[in-house]
Structure formats: structure tokens, C-alpha cells
Amino acid sequence: MGERKGVNKYYPPDYDPKVGGLNKFLGTHALRERARKIDKGIIIIRFEMPYNIWCEGCKNHIGMGVRYNAEKTKVGMYYTTPIYEFKMKCHLCDNHFVIRADPANLDYVIQSGARRQENRWDPTQNEQIVPETKETQKRLFDDSMYKLEHGSEDKNLADSSKPRLAQLFNRNEDLWADSYTANQKLRAEFRKRNNELKDTVARDNKLLKKSSLAIPLLAEREEDKKMASLLSMKLKPSKSILENTESVRNKIISQSSLPTCNFSRSKEEKAVRILSKSKSDLGIVHKRNSTDISSNASEKKPKLSVSLVGDYGTSSESD
Incomplete structure (x- = not known):
């Protein structure tokens, strides 16, 4: 009904044609409330979301095709094409996001307030038909040799795709016969x-x-079954091969490289008692000269030899 008000044919009795049109006589704009900011170069339009986005205010998803009342503003020119900017408010929160037209790439660019959900891919990777870019179209129009080479490549591509197309056609016919x-x-x-x-x-x-619960349950998995069985048996979950290898490596690195001996308390006390005795008690005899040896050759006195090894090894008599 709002669109009909701007083009109605009713003229009041006091209408003066010298003023101009009916809108000038009434002091209104043809767009009514949508032109309330026309003095600032802004008009209100119905904008449709060109792709899926994420609102940065409430972090909610806004799907492609959702419509908003947007403030349309002209911000520049791309050659002879005007560049417009659209500002709108999220319907789920108080956040505003700004989207600008991009005539160079035939797309829309988010300036602030939102984040685009990336669903783009290279159509040439899955053998889709891609329209020619403006640069290619211009070169085809100006360069005859490039046009001939481009036509030959298209013909070769079509010939190479024929077997694949025939295979897909036959499969479809067999499946839906x-x-x-x-x-x-x-x-x-x-x-x-x-x-x-x-x-x-x-x-x-x-x-x-x-169980008197009110929570959603997820699908059961093999890992969940294994973990539940281990918890019921009060056992720790088994480690993987990599974890076992790492623990062995850390144990080898942390231990000493020199051999160690295990001494008991009794062995240590016995060693202390032996070391605290005098030299005579231990049987240690000073080395005698050769004259003393010849004079006392007739007297053979056994020499006692006590090993200081104790329990560290076996003792033996020495000559």
C-alpha cells in the first residue's frame, strides 16, 4: 500500500498547479518514510543478504536471502558504475553491519560488524563450466590468434570430456531404467x-x-565402550605404543650412566669398623730393607693380610 500512495491521482480542492507536483504541494517525498534521510544522501531500501554470514555481535548465523531495511549510501564510482554501501541492524541483537558492493568482482564485501561464511571454491577443480572473465573476453575480441588458440583448447577439452559424459549418461540410464x-x-x-x-x-x-535426566544423549562409540569398561574395572586406560616408547626413553635418560651398588646398613657399619682399626690390627706391615730380610731369614713369620674390601668382594691371602 505504501507504493500506491506515491502514484495516487487524488488532488485536493486547494491544490495549486503552480507549486509543482502533488508531492511538493503536500511537502512529502515519493518514498515517504524511506526518504527521511534523503538530505544526508541516504535512502532506506529492502536489502537481501547475498550470502551466509556470522554476526559479530551475537555470534549467530544469518542465512542468505534474509531481508533487512538498509540505509543505502553512494560512496564512490567504479568507472561509470556507482559503488553503494548498505548499513543494517541485526534482527537478533543491537549490532550493525555494513556491506559494500564490489562491481569489479561482481560481489559484495563486508566492511564491519559481520563475518562471511566461506563456501567458495575454484570451479575449475571439479570441471565446472566457468564464464570468461572480462579480461579474457576483451582479449578474445582484440586478438585473433588468441581467439583461435582459445577455440582449439575448448574443442580439445570437449573431445576429452565426451567419454566421461557418455559414461555418466549410460550409468544414469542403467540406474533409472x-x-x-x-x-x-x-x-x-x-x-x-x-x-x-x-x-x-x-x-x-x-x-x-x-536415570532421571533431561540431557540430550550422543551416539555410542567404541571408544566410549572401552572407557566405560575400564572405569568399571577401576583400571587405568592402556597407553598407546607411542606413549610407552616415550616413557621408556625418559626413564633411560633420567637414570645415571655409572653403575651403582646397593649397600645394606649392616655392610656399611662393618666397613666403618674395619677402617677405624689401627694398622697393626689390620695386619699392615711396613716394607723392610734387604738386610733385615737376610738377618731374619731363619725366622719365618707368617704375614697376615686383611682385605679392606670387606663384603664388597672375596678376600685372599697374599705372599
Whole structure:
């Protein structure tokens, strides 16, 4: 109804044609409330979101095609094409985001307040038909040799794609030759999956009711079963091969490189007692001269030899 008000044909009795149009006579704009900021170069339009975005204010997802009342402003020119900027308020919070048109790349660029959900890819990687860029179109128009080479490449590409297209066509024909049977198999698969989901929901509801819980349950996995069995047996979960190898390596690095002996308390006390005795008690005899040896050759006195090794090794008599 708002659009009809600007083009109605009703003229009041006091209308003066010398003033100009009907809008000038009434002191209104043709766009009514949408032109309330026309003095600032801003008009209100209905803007449709060109792609999926994430609002930086509430962190919610806004899908492509959602419409907003946006403030449209001209911010520049790209050759003869005007560049417009659109400012709008998120319908889930008080955040505002600004989107600007990009005529050079035939796209829209987010300036602030939002973040684009990246769903873009290179169409040439999956053999999609890609329209020619402006640079390529201009070169095709100006350069005859490039046009001839480009045409030859397109022809070779078409010839190489024919076997693949024929294979896909034959597969489609074989698969859907009997549409009734194919549809029956598909519906049977869907019915089986639906029954499995119903059984899972019923089992989860029964478990939640038994445990007096009101939380969503996730699907059961093999790792969960293993962890539950280990917890029930009060055992620690087994380590992986890499963890065992790392623990052995750390043990080898931390231990001393020199050999160590284990001494008991009794062995240590016995060694202290032996070392505290005098030299005579230990049987240590000073070395005699050769004259003393010849004079006392007739007297053979056994020499006592006491090992200081103690329990560290076996003792033996020395000559």
C-alpha cells in the first residue's frame, strides 16, 4: 500500500498547479518514510543478504536471502558504475553491519560488524563450466590468434570430456531404467533408517527416564565402550605404543650412566669398623730393607693380610 500512495491521482480542492507536483504541494517525498534521510544522501531500501554470514555481535548465523531495511549510501564510482554501501541492524541483537558492493568482482564485501561464511571454491577443480572473465573476453575480441588458440583448447577439452559424459549418461540410464524398482529400493532404505532412528530415540528416552535426566544423549562409540569398561574395572586406560616408547626413553635418560651398588646398613657399619682399626690390627706391615730380610731369614713369620674390601668382594691371602 505504501507504493500506491506515491502514484495516487487524488488532488485536493486547494491544490495549486503552480507549486509543482502533488508531492511538493503536500511537502512529502515519493518514498515517504524511506526518504527521511534523503538530505544526508541516504535512502532506506529492502536489502537481501547475498550470502551466509556470522554476526559479530551475537555470534549467530544469518542465512542468505534474509531481508533487512538498509540505509543505502553512494560512496564512490567504479568507472561509470556507482559503488553503494548498505548499513543494517541485526534482527537478533543491537549490532550493525555494513556491506559494500564490489562491481569489479561482481560481489559484495563486508566492511564491519559481520563475518562471511566461506563456501567458495575454484570451479575449475571439479570441471565446472566457468564464464570468461572480462579480461579474457576483451582479449578474445582484440586478438585473433588468441581467439583461435582459445577455440582449439575448448574443442580439445570437449573431445576429452565426451567419454566421461557418455559414461555418466549410460550409468544414469542403467540406474533409472526401471524407475519403480529404483524408487522402491530408495524408499526401503529410508524406511529402515527411520526405524533405526525411532529405536534409538526410544532407547535413549528409556535410559533418561531411568536415570532421571533431561540431557540430550550422543551416539555410542567404541571408544566410549572401552572407557566405560575400564572405569568399571577401576583400571587405568592402556597407553598407546607411542606413549610407552616415550616413557621408556625418559626413564633411560633420567637414570645415571655409572653403575651403582646397593649397600645394606649392616655392610656399611662393618666397613666403618674395619677402617677405624689401627694398622697393626689390620695386619699392615711396613716394607723392610734387604738386610733385615737376610738377618731374619731363619725366622719365618707368617704375614697376615686383611682385605679392606670387606663384603664388597672375596678376600685372599697374599705372599
